[in-house]
Amino acid sequence: MTADTTGDMTADMAAAGPDVPLLEAVGLRRGYPLPRTSLTGRRARREAVRDVSLRVEEGAALGIVGESGAGKSTLVRLLLALDRPDAGTVRYRGREVRPGRPSSLRWFRREAQIVLQDPMSSLDPRMTVARAVAEPLRALGVAGDRAATAARVAEVLTAVGLEPEMGRRYPHEFSGGQRQRIAIARALAPRPRILVGDEPVSALDVSVRAQVLDLLARLAATEGLTLIVVSHDLGVVRHLCDQVLILHEGAVAEHGPTARVLTDPAHPYTRRLLDAVPRLPV
C-alpha cells in the first residue's frame, strides 16, 4: 500500500484553489525521430504534439477530435503520463503528473483510467473476466480482501450491464460490444475520477456503438466521472461531450463548447471536417 502518496495528494488538493481544474496541460510538446532515410544524414523529427494546452473541469466531458496523424494518441499518452513530453506539464488537481516509476504514479493511475479501441487486444485471452477486472484493483493496491474484491468486480460488471456470473467466462466467449463493456468495467473498478476513451466505439458495429455510447454517458452521470473521449468521429463526440478540442497537425485548431464548435466553427479546418462528415439524406 502507498499511504504516503495518498496523503500527499490530499495535501495538494487542500492547497489547490477552487478554480484549479481537475486536469490541466500547459504547453505540451512531443516529437519523434523519423526512421533514417540515409546512412550519414541526420534523422528528421516529426512534431506530433506542438504546444497543446487544455483544461478539463471536474464532471466535464471533453472530446478530442482529429484525423490520423493529428496527434490524438500522443496527446492522450502525455495526459496520462504514459509518455514524457519534450516540454510542458500536466497537472491533476494542481499536482504535477510526471512519467516515472510505476510506484510514483500509482496515485494518478487510481484517478485516471483508460478504455482502448480494441477490447480483444486489451483483454488477456487466458484470464477470466473476473480476474481481468480485479487486476487493476490489485495492481493499484486498492483490492482489500478477497470478498471485497469479488464484491467490487460484481458491482462494476452489473454497472456496465453484464451479469456478475459472467465473470467466470473468458473474453472470447463475448461479443465485441460485451467485451468493450468488460473493458469499461475494468477501468471503473478502482473508482477513477477520469475515464479516458481512446476511440472507444470505433471497432464496434453501428447498432452496438449507440448502446456503448449510452452506457458511457450514463456512467459519467451516475458515477460523477469526468470523460475524455478521443475520436476521429464527430458524431461520437457530439453524442457524449460538452466540450470539444479539434486537433490538426499536432496543434489545437479549436477548443470550446461542442454546441458552438459544431454549429459555428471558427477555424477553417473544423469547417472542412464538418463538411466532410457523411450525413443521412433524410
Next chain:
Amino acid sequence: MRLLEVEDLTVRFGDSTVVAGVRLSLGAGERLGLIGESGSGKTLTALAVAGLLPPGAAVTGSVRFEGSELLGRRERAIAPLRGAGIGFVFQEPLTALNPLMRIGAQIGEPLRIHRGLSRRAARGAAAELAARVGLPDPERIVRAYPHQLSGGQRQRVGIAIAIAARPALIVADEPTTALDVTVQAEILRLLTALVEEEGSALLFISHDLAVVAQVSRRLAVMRAGRVVEEGPTLDVLRDPREPYTRQLVAAARATSWNPQETPS
C-alpha cells in the same frame, strides 16, 4: 437481361453458412448499396460476384454477369472478366497493391492484359488515369511505389486500377473505411463522378449507412447471411420495414446530424 443477377447465392465454410440464399440484381449503370454489420456476409457476397472467394468456400446458387453464369466456371474462364467486366476496389489499398511494383505498372496492368496494350502504351495510359483520379503530378507518381503514397492517394490508385479497362460493373468493398473523414469525402465524390462518366454499375459495400446513402440509389440490407430488406435508398431510410433496418437507421441517426440542427 440485367447486368448482374445473383440468385440463391449460398457460401459455406465447413458447417457454417455465411451467405444464405442471397438474391440481388443490378442493371447497367445502376448503383446498389449493400449494407450490413460485421459477419453479415456482405463482403463474401461481393467476393463471390467477382469470383474471388477464398479456397475452402463452398458456393451454390447462381451469379450471372451479362447473362453468363460465373459460378462453377474454372479460374481460367473467370480471370478475363476480372478487370475487363468487373472492377474491384478493396478496403485496404496498401494490402491490395503490390509493394514491389511501380504505381504506373499496376494501373497499366489491366490494360495490357485485357486491352492488349504494349508496355509503353500502358504506361502512357496509366499517367492519364492517374490524372483522372486526381493524383497530383501524375507523370512522377506513376514511377513511385505504394509506400511512398498517402492512404487517400493509394485508394485513388486502387480506383484507377478498377476503372482502367472500363468494366461494366465496379464492386467497391468498404473503399473508404480505412480513410480519414475528409479523405473519405473526396474519394466518395471521385468514385461517384467516375461511375457516372463511365456509365458503369456500382455495387458498394459498407457498414456505414450515411456513406452508402451518398453513393447508391438502392439499398440492400444484409444480416446473418441474408438480404432482409431491399428498396430505394430514401424509402428504406424514411420507412424501414424490418425491425433490424429500423435499428440500423436509428443508430446511424444517433451519430449523424444536420449542420443546421443544434447538438443535443
